[in-house]
Amino acid sequence: MRGKLQSVEYIALTTDIWSSDSQKSFISVTAHFIKTSKRHSIVVSTTELLEHHTSLNIANALRTISMSGRWEIFDKVVTIVTDNASSMKKTVKDILNKSNHYCIAHTLNLAVKDCITGRLVVNVMLKSRAIVTHFKQSIKSSNTLRDMQSQMNLNIIKLKQDVCTRWNSTFYMFERLLTVKVPLSATLSMLDSPPANFNSAEWVILEDCVAVLQPVGKITTILSGESYPTLSSIIPLVRGLQSSLMKKSPSTESGKHNYPYWKL
DSSP: OHHHHHTOSOEEEEEEEEEOTTOOEEEEEEEEEEETTEEEEEEEEEEEOOSOOOHHHHHHHHHHHHHSTTTOOGGGEEEEEEOSOHHHHIIIIIISOOEEEEOHHHHHHHHHHHHSOSHHHHHHHHHHHHHHHHHHHOHHHHHHHHHHHHHTTOOOOOOOOOOTTOHHHHHHHHHHHHHTHHHHHHHHHHOSSOOOOOOHHHHHHHHHHHHHHHHHHHHHHHHTOSSSOOGGGHHHHHHHHHHHHHTOOOOSHHHHHHHHHHHO
């Protein structure tokens, strides 16, 4: 791998800081380059980040990784793709003196999170998590839901739990709840101590959320691809997203409240 990196003139890096289940912080760095007209990607490091996540400490970690004897690629780096954190911008532009591009998927994630903080949406989100958690933790309830789907001649579909830091997982949770709306409601009415079901207005809020988030989810998937370049797709995809959202007509007060932000 080192030979491949040494044989090319230009390299782009993507980097991210993440936490393990044991709450240890790591920094991952992937090198991207073109060789013989083909795009290649190599993970050059996943290193535990022991220092505080200041711009200087992150810069030192990136410099150590890219200048180490194993790789020696720092001078070949033409740009570094990061999230939108101000510390990353300072790290790349001000300290490392490299070009910096923001991850568009992360940008969309921030935009969506800003638009699903309304009280009614948050209430539906909390109720959704309570329902899904109940069925994940109760084998009896889960079996009852499965049996209900069988009795209705429906496909056996499990509920999906979201991850609060990732809006797309919340979208998938909402989408799945709508898919099993009928057998789920029937099952909840049969349980001894069920979590609260959605009322009719809350089901409509779920429908509004899914209608708005679905096109965002589609382009996020496209822009998160690893086997093809995505930079040239950003403008047409975002324009297409704006056009799609302009055609949406939320039916709930919560949806109408948040809709102007999407139009922007």
